[in-house]
Amino acid sequence: MVESVEMDFLGRACRMSRMEHIRNEEIRQRTRRRYTSTDNIEPRQLLWYGHVKRMGGESWPKRTIEYRPQSRRKRGRPTTTWLDGVDQYMRDRAINQKEWQTRAIWRSKCGMRQKL
Structure with missing residues (x-):
């Protein structure tokens, strides 16, 4: 639950929609986040x-x-x-x-x- 909210927040911060189906690893790579919450x-x-x-x-x-x-x-x-x-x-x-x-x-x- 915590990770899904975190990924939703990071995706929105990068102006990506869930409809774009971008993987979590790609979002983490774009935001330079090595660790999860x-x-x-x-x-x-x-x-x-x-x-x-x-x-x-x-x-x-x-x-x-x-x-x-x-x-x-x-x-x-x-x-x-x-x-x-x-x-x-x-x-x-x-x-x-x-x-x-x-x-x-x-x-x-x-x-x-x-x-x-």
Whole structure:
């Protein structure tokens, strides 16, 4: 969703219509954008996660992240949570769950992924 809005904005900035069927790579090349918005969002979410995990035990952000509802969920596909996304980002970057304890190590591992 974020990427589609971003590409719509970039296309309009270049005065291109969706009816022209120009590929996203071409629009990015014309605007000289190397990274997408999600490439900027992911490391920031990881940095925030490490920051909250290092907080004191009774802070509201930490309590919110660690909260698990006791009631059953509705039938159907399980909803994905913010924490599920953070876990996926950590798997993508091969970050261990406990590395948030050392701030310098955490910040070095949470950097932007390299584009190939």
